Amino acid sequence: MSTVTVAVCPECDNPIKLRSTLMPGQLVKCGQCGEILSLLTLTPPTFTWASEEFDLVQKQKRDLS
């Protein structure tokens, strides 16, 4: 069974095919606008800006310390 999963770029709405090995948190570059995106969830397939994800991680680190 091979399913092609597609998620749209939040920046330019370009549909991006997800490799079957792609896991949430991994980074993908949009082929259309060049934005670095982070896969947020697989169900549904959703991308967010990698910089935004990075900010969230930084905030979590601050809250823990």
Ligand SMILES: [Zn+2]
């Ligand atoms: Zn894009």
